[in-house]
Amino acid sequence: MSRIDPSRLHKELSVGEVAKRSGLAVSAIHFYEAKGLIKSRRNAGNQRRYTRDVLRRVAIIKVAQRTGIPLASIRDALQTLPDERTPNSDDWRQLSAQWKADLDDRIARLTKLRDQLSGCIGCGCLSLDDCPLRNPWDELSEEGPGPRLLDPE
Amino acid sequence: MSRIDPSRLHKELSVGEVAKRSGLAVSAIHFYEAKGLIKSRRNAGNQRRYTRDVLRRVAIIKVAQRTGIPLASIRDALQTLPDERTPNSDDWRQLSAQWKADLDDRIARLTKLRDQLSGCIGCGCLSLDDCPLRNPWDELSEEGPGPRLLDPE
DNA sequence: TCTTGACCTCAAGCTTGCTTGAGGTTTTAC
DNA sequence: GTAAAACCTCAAGCAAGCTTGAGGTCAAGA
Numbered sequence: 444m445s446r447i448d449p450s451r452l453h454k455e456l457s458v459g460e461v462a463k464r465s466g467l468a469v470s471a472i473h474f475y476e477a478k479g480l481i482k483s484r485r486n487a488g489n490q491r492r493y494t495r496d497v498l499r500r501v502a503i504i505k506v507a508q509r510t511g512i513p514l515a516s517i518r519d520a521l522q523t524l525p526d527e528r529t530p531n532s533d534d535w536r537q538l539s540a541q542w543k544a545d546l547d548d549r550i551a552r553l554t555k556l557r558d559q560l561s562g563c564i565g566c567g568c569l570s571l572d573d574c575p576l577r578n579p580w581d582e583l584s585e586e587g588p589g590p591r592l593l594d595p596e
Numbered sequence: 597m598s599r600i601d602p603s604r605l606h607k608e609l610s611v612g613e614v615a616k617r618s619g620l621a622v623s624a625i626h627f628y629e630a631k632g633l634i635k636s637r638r639n640a641g642n643q644r645r646y647t648r649d650v651l652r653r654v655a656i657i658k659v660a661q662r663t664g665i666p667l668a669s670i671r672d673a674l675q676t677l678p679d680e681r682t683p684n685s686d687d688w689r690q691l692s693a694q695w696k697a698d699l700d701d702r703i704a705r706l707t708k709l710r711d712q713l714s715g716c717i718g719c720g721c722l723s724l725d726d727c728p729l730r731n732p733w734d735e736l737s738e739e740g741p742g743p744r745l746l747d748p749e
Numbered sequence: 750t751c752t753t754g755a756c757c758t759c760a761a762g763c764t765t766g767c768t769t770g771a772g773g774t775t776t777t778a779c
Numbered sequence: 780g781t782a783a784a785a786c787c788t789c790a791a792g793c794a795a796g797c798t799t800g801a802g803g804t805c806a807a808g809a
Contacts, residue, residue, distance in 0.1 A: 589806095610756080
C-alpha cells in the first residue's frame, strides 16, 4: 500500500547529494569528515556513501556553529553520541542544552560589555585606570578575533 | 609650584613601555602599527617613540575588539579621527555609539538564536525543513568561526 | 668600555574553517 | 562505447591576528 519506494528511501547519499541537501560545499563535507565530525563508508569505487542521519548531524553542526562553538568542540559533543546511531531528540536535547548555556554566557558577557559601553559613551574615562571598560578582568575573553593563546587561564 | 616633572610628563614612550602599560605584547604593537592602527615617530637610532595618546588609542582598540569589530574596521574608524590628535571624549562618543549599535545587533541575533534553541530543545524538529533553526535566512551570518566568503550578500 | 637588555626588520609559523587546484578515477547518461 | 559529470587525494592557499625566530643594532648601567 505504501507509495514510498523503499529503494529510494534507504538509498545512501553521495557527497554531492549531501552537499545539495545541506547547503554545504562538497569540500566542507570532506573537511568535516577529515575532522571526525561525520563518517562515511566507501563504495566499490572508493566513493563516499552516507546514511541519511548525516543530514541531521550536519544540521546539528550548523546550529552549533551559529552559536559560536568551534568545530573541535562540536566534534567532541557529537562523539558523546553512540556511534553510528541517528541522533534522536534526547541526544539533541542534551547537546542543545549545553550549547544554550554557552550561548547564554556569551550573551551575558556581550550585554555587560554593551552596558558598560553605554555608560561610558562620552565620559572620556577611557583614559582612567578605573574605567570599567579598561578593566575587563571580570569577563572571560571574548570569542571574537584575537589571540586565543593569551586567553586568561 | 607644580610637583610634576615636565620631562617625565611629556616623555615619549618606547614600545616596551607601551606594551607594559597596555598589557599588549610588543609584537602586537608592531603589528597594529603595520596595520595602520597606530603611529610612531622614530628616534635617531630608528627606535619607535610614541606620544602618550597611543595609550588611549590602544584602549579604544581593545574595547572595540571585545565587541567583535575586526581590526580593519577599527582602523577605518580610527582614521576618521583627525590625524595625530589625542582622541577626546567627543571622538570617543562617536566611535562608541557606532560600536554599541553593532553590539546591539550581535546581541539581538544571538538572543534570537538562543530563543529558537530553547524552543527547539527536545522537539526533534531539526529533521524538519520548517524548523526555525534550520532556516536561519532571516539572520545575518554569525560572527563566529565559519566561512566569511559564504556570507549572504 | 663592555655587557646586557631592549629594539630593529623581515620571514615564517600558528589556528580555525574552509576553498582551490592539479592530476587522476568512477559513474552516469546518451 | 564514450564523453561529461561527479568523485578521489593530496597540497597549497586565504583571512585574521598575532607570535616566534633569526640575524643584527642601540642604549643604559657598572
